[in-house]
Amino acid sequence: MSDQTLSPAATHPGRDAGDNRSFIDDFVELSAFGATPAGGVERQAATAEDGEMRSWLAAWLDRNGFTVEFDRVGNMFGLREFAPGAPWLLAGSHLDSQPRGGKYDGAYGVLAAAHALHRVVRGHETAGTVPGFNFAVVNWFNEEGSRFKPSMMGSGVFTGKIPLEKALTTTDVTGVSVGEALGAIGSLGAGDAFGDGTGRQVGAYAEIHIEQGRELDKSGIVLGLVDSTWGANKYEIAVTGAQSHTGATAIADRQDALYGAALVVVALRELADRFGEDLHTSCGQLTVYPNSPVVVAREVYLHLDLRSPSDDLLDEADALLRRRFAEIEVQADVQIERRFAHTWKGQQYQSEGVDLAAQVVTDLGVSSMKVQTRAGHDSTNMKDTVPTVMLFVPSVDGVSHAENEYTTDEDLCTGVDVLTEVLHRMAGGALS
Amino acid sequence: MSDQTLSPAATHPGRDAGDNRSFIDDFVELSAFGATPAGGVERQAATAEDGEMRSWLAAWLDRNGFTVEFDRVGNMFGLREFAPGAPWLLAGSHLDSQPRGGKYDGAYGVLAAAHALHRVVRGHETAGTVPGFNFAVVNWFNEEGSRFKPSMMGSGVFTGKIPLEKALTTTDVTGVSVGEALGAIGSLGAGDAFGDGTGRQVGAYAEIHIEQGRELDKSGIVLGLVDSTWGANKYEIAVTGAQSHTGATAIADRQDALYGAALVVVALRELADRFGEDLHTSCGQLTVYPNSPVVVAREVYLHLDLRSPSDDLLDEADALLRRRFAEIEVQADVQIERRFAHTWKGQQYQSEGVDLAAQVVTDLGVSSMKVQTRAGHDSTNMKDTVPTVMLFVPSVDGVSHAENEYTTDEDLCTGVDVLTEVLHRMAGGALS
Numbered sequence: 001m002s003d004q005t006l007s008p009a010a011t012h013p014g015r016d017a018g019d020n021r022s023f024i025d026d027f028v029e030l031s032a033f034g035a036t037p038a039g040g041v042e043r044q045a046a047t048a049e050d051g052e053m054r055s056w057l058a059a060w061l062d063r064n065g066f067t068v069e070f071d072r073v074g075n076m077f078g079l080r081e082f083a084p085g086a087p088w089l090l091a092g093s094h095l096d097s098q099p100r101g102g103k104y105d106g107a108y109g110v111l112a113a114a115h116a117l118h119r120v121v122r123g124h125e126t127a128g129t130v131p132g133f134n135f136a137v138v139n140w141f142n143e144e145g146s147r148f149k150p151s152m153m154g155s156g157v158f159t160g161k162i163p164l165e166k167a168l169t170t171t172d173v174t175g176v177s178v179g180e181a182l183g184a185i186g187s188l189g190a191g192d193a194f195g196d197g198t199g200r201q202v203g204a205y206a207e208i209h210i211e212q213g214r215e216l217d218k219s220g221i222v223l224g225l226v227d228s229t230w231g232a233n234k235y236e237i238a239v240t241g242a243q244s245h246t247g248a249t250a251i252a253d254r255q256d257a258l259y260g261a262a263l264v265v266v267a268l269r270e271l272a273d274r275f276g277e278d279l280h281t282s283c284g285q286l287t288v289y290p291n292s293p294v295v296v297a298r299e300v301y302l303h304l305d306l307r308s309p310s311d312d313l314l315d316e317a318d319a320l321l322r323r324r325f326a327e328i329e330v331q332a333d334v335q336i337e338r339r340f341a342h343t344w345k346g347q348q349y350q351s352e353g354v355d356l357a358a359q360v361v362t363d364l365g366v367s368s369m370k371v372q373t374r375a376g377h378d379s380t381n382m383k384d385t386v387p388t389v390m391l392f393v394p395s396v397d398g399v400s401h402a403e404n405e406y407t408t409d410e411d412l413c414t415g416v417d418v419l420t421e422v423l424h425r426m427a428g429g430a431l432s
Numbered sequence: 433m434s435d436q437t438l439s440p441a442a443t444h445p446g447r448d449a450g451d452n453r454s455f456i457d458d459f460v461e462l463s464a465f466g467a468t469p470a471g472g473v474e475r476q477a478a479t480a481e482d483g484e485m486r487s488w489l490a491a492w493l494d495r496n497g498f499t500v501e502f503d504r505v506g507n508m509f510g511l512r513e514f515a516p517g518a519p520w521l522l523a524g525s526h527l528d529s530q531p532r533g534g535k536y537d538g539a540y541g542v543l544a545a546a547h548a549l550h551r552v553v554r555g556h557e558t559a560g561t562v563p564g565f566n567f568a569v570v571n572w573f574n575e576e577g578s579r580f581k582p583s584m585m586g587s588g589v590f591t592g593k594i595p596l597e598k599a600l601t602t603t604d605v606t607g608v609s610v611g612e613a614l615g616a617i618g619s620l621g622a623g624d625a626f627g628d629g630t631g632r633q634v635g636a637y638a639e640i641h642i643e644q645g646r647e648l649d650k651s652g653i654v655l656g657l658v659d660s661t662w663g664a665n666k667y668e669i670a671v672t673g674a675q676s677h678t679g680a681t682a683i684a685d686r687q688d689a690l691y692g693a694a695l696v697v698v699a700l701r702e703l704a705d706r707f708g709e710d711l712h713t714s715c716g717q718l719t720v721y722p723n724s725p726v727v728v729a730r731e732v733y734l735h736l737d738l739r740s741p742s743d744d745l746l747d748e749a750d751a752l753l754r755r756r757f758a759e760i761e762v763q764a765d766v767q768i769e770r771r772f773a774h775t776w777k778g779q780q781y782q783s784e785g786v787d788l789a790a791q792v793v794t795d796l797g798v799s800s801m802k803v804q805t806r807a808g809h810d811s812t813n814m815k816d817t818v819p820t821v822m823l824f825v826p827s828v829d830g831v832s833h834a835e836n837e838y839t840t841d842e843d844l845c846t847g848v849d850v851l852t853e854v855l856h857r858m859a860g861g862a863l864s
Contacts, residue, residue, distance in 0.1 A: 099722035100675060100730075146724035212680030232679060234725070243532060245832035246714035246737040247664060248644030248806040251704045253830060258715055262697035269691050272683045282678035283690055285725045286718070290531035292578035293666065293717045293735040293773075294807075295833045298532075303725035305678040341725075374680040375726075398685060400677035401727045 016122075020413040023115050027412065030056065030111055031103040040403025041103045045096040045142035045153075046074065046178065051185030053095050057110065057139060064118050066137060070189030073157040073167050074141035074182040077193045078114065080121055081134045087203025088194065089427055091117055091419070092138030094154070094378060098146050102405020104210045104395065108412060110139045112208050116420040120427055131427040133203055136193075140378045141182070147172045148181075149303075150234070150342040155378035158194075159385050204426050205382040208391040208419045210407050212375045214398025222414050223361050224371035224392030227354045229380050230280075231311050231346035233318060235304040237264060241334040243290065243298040254296055258288055260332035261300035267324045268304060271317055279317055280307045280374060303341065307374055311345050344376065353389040356430050360421045366414055375400070387431040389422050391415065448554075452845040455547050459844065462488065462543055463535040472835025473535045477528040477574035477585075478506065478610065483617030485527050489542065489571060496550050498569060502621035505589040505599050506573035506614040509625045510546065512553055513566045519635025520626065521859055523549055523851070524570030526586070526810060530578050534837020536642045536827065540844060542571045544640050548852040552859055563859040565635055568625075572810045573614070579604045580613075581735075582666070582774040587810035590626075591817050636858050637814040640823040640851045642839050644807045646830025654846050655793050656803035656824030659786045661812050662712075663743050663778035665750060667736040669696060673766040675722065675730040686728055690720055692764035693732035699756045700736060703749055711749055712739045712806060735773065739806055743777050776808065785821040788862050792853045798846055807832070819863035821854050823847065 033053040034043030043049035058068045066078030093109025114137045145151025148170045156162035168179035182188040194200045216224050241257035265283045272281040285303035308314045325336045361368040379390040393415040396406045465485040466475030475481035490500045498510030525541025546569045556563050577583025580602045588594035600611035614620040626632045648656050673689035697715045704713040717735035740746045757768045793800040811822040825847040828838045
């Protein structure tokens with residue numbers, strides 16, 4: 001493909017003829033880490049594959065004039081300081097993936113931020129100007145939350161929402177802690193990178209990500225301006241019954257924890273069907289004990305996920321679910337314990353950031369629409385502390401958390417162009 | 433407790449004053465292997481705990497004049513030869529357990545057989561008589577089928593129902609094969625113990641087991657004479673959907689394999705409710721991929737279990753289940769593949785064996801009733817090749833495959849007494 005066909009909108013400062021080719025080449029290299037035969041990637045947080053990818057990014061940052069630092073929860077920064085004491089403009093996303101996940105989710109945003117900030121810097125160097133911000137690329141630790149719960153862990157600690165010690169002592173199913181796993185891949189820093197005592201303050205944040213839904217794709221629109229995020233209730237559920245014989249024990253005597261859990265999973269879908277597209281419900285994780293073919297299960301653990309643009313609807317769904325749990329306890333003769341694992345309210349991104357991004361896409365001639373995000377992102381945390389811009393590019397058929405996730409090279413490159421211009425204007429004080 | 437209170441029915445040959453005490457002492461020792469804090473045991477097939485228990489039994493057999501041999505699938509025999517060339521009378525059960533299983537299931541039957549045959553031998557030695565049979569205690573390999581499927585593997589190979597090579601190459605979830613696991617605990621013999629080329633032929637078999645149900649317990653009856661076994665259909669089911677995002681993906685776009693699997697589990701219970709006590713249905717094993725909190729599952733594997741005293745009813749249930757699977761495929765937008773993992777028809781134990789046992793309990797003054805077994809046993813395999821007697825003692829509240837499984841010492845000892853007399857009469861040619 002020619003550079004020209006990739007990006008018709010290359011009017012911003014720092015644009016070079018080879019930028020698109022360079023970005024796509026780097027993205028292809030990056031996508032090799034943890035690559036799966038079906039075209040996806042598997043590099044869960046702080047695994048060897050995550051570590052190798054971090055080494056690749058560190059080499060890229062170093063080669064392009066950024067200094068690499070890790071903070072105490074494994075967030076990875078590429079720092080480019082121009083004006084000591086000036087605020088820092090951060091841009092990034094995450095390199096970790098789901099098991100058999102897609103290659104665009106997170107990784108695209110980190111590489112896009114690195115290329116975009118590199119172009120912004122180059123623009124200033126070419127023009128001989130000094131920006132009002134210092135710049136940092138960020139690769140947030142464990143956005144996915146598949147190996148270590150909860151998700152968005154690195155940005156959660158960074159923004160003070162999750163205590164550092166709690167994050168570091170979180171273990172995976174094999175008992176390995178976050179602290180141990182980060183140490184093993186050489187990603188555990190000795191101190192903070194930003195905030196009190198570091199002499200560095202974050203002034204603003206920007207992130208670009210594939211849309212995890214099909215709004216953009218079905219509308220044929222290239223850029224999504226994220227103006228709000230759905231609220232989410234994530235629950236950990238324990239269903240307790242009593243172990244018995246699958247063949248011999250009379251049905252009336254059974255306290256089948258798996259039957260109870262199955263009723264919970266079915267109830268979740270019935271809840272979604274009741275509220276239509278304003279409620280998403282799901283159970284992605286369900287673990288049975290003892291999980292033997294001829295033993296009625298004594299315990300089942302489930303991780304439930306309810307999301308909605310309406311906090312009221314989420315409260316109503318929660319109440320209905322609790323009532324249904326009480327019925328299931330009777331129906332299956334089991335106990336159900338429920339606790340919130342992670343919860344956030346539906347929230348707005350700052351309108352100034354949305355307006356800035358809207359102006360940029362208009363100026364660059366890129367089609368755009370306002371979109372909501374149903375998924376959480378690191379920007380969901382960052383927007384609560386600093387001015388933040390969140391952008392989406394389309395994902396074909398809305399595929400997400402799957403190996404066949406796909407975004408065209410053209411859309412990827414347009415996204416980098418838009419992010420570059422947004423960061424350029426933010427560095428010029430557009431959101432200050 | 434006094435020996436007297438334990439067994440009022442001690443009239444058979446070979447009875448010594450200390451027999452009950454000796455049996456209970458040995459059973460307490462045996463129950464220490466793989467003991468769990470909640471009073472159960474965990475010693476799945478060919479684990480270290482199974483190996484330690486086998487060493488204990490080998491020492492017991494050796495001490496009491498039996499020669500220990502293993503066959504090529506890890507069945508363990510304690511041989512006592514009186515008349516070279518005469519047929520062999522086998523008695524036993526299995527020492528392996530379910531995960532967090534009960535201490536009586538199987539282990540009671542092996543120790544009861546060892547004590548009973550020891551008493552029969554002692555009776556002949558005391559009387560200076562020579563029996564028409566040689567004797568062997570047997571500990572069948574992998575009756576439970578929790579670590580390696582299918583269940584009743586050792587007796588299945590012994591009776592020619594499962595090919596040896598297929599059994600030895602069966603792997604557990606970590607990829608360890610039966611052959612490797614048996615080698616690791618020193619239980620893999622070089623040849624057969626019985627049959628062509630060994631010069632030994634099995635003439636008859638007897639087994640005693642706790643009832644895995646509450647018929648005896650609720651009737652207040654001590655001895656169950658097993659006259660038939662329920663048929664069983666065991667299925668392996670694969671539900672295939674497509675991986676996506678639990679929060680972001682529209683409900684209408686989901687192909688949620690776990691939702692499909694939950695509908696299967698619920699459908700199973702509805703099937704049991706429809707047929708009443710003549711059909712037992714269950715799913716004890718369900719495994720989700722990728723089992724991440726924020727990923728809609730792409731694949732779920734289930735192990736289903738249908739049992740009935742009526743083969744016709746089992747066929748009807750199978751047809752209804754297949755129809756329901758087709759509906760679930762549409763409802764959850766998934767594919768369901770189904771294959772039989774293990775299946776057996778409802779069958780009768782030979783009436784001669786039931787009559788013999790009935791005569792023994794009458795003569796000993798022990799209360800008894802005819803019972804069916806809903807669970808499979810090694811005797812289910814053995815009865816198809818030689819005259820077989822199967823006995824049950826009560827399990828309090830019918831508990832089975834659970835740590836709180838409990839049978840009183842008195843019932844245990846009465847069971848050994850009855851088994852001893854049954855074996856004594858079988859050795860005298862009662863079933864020949």
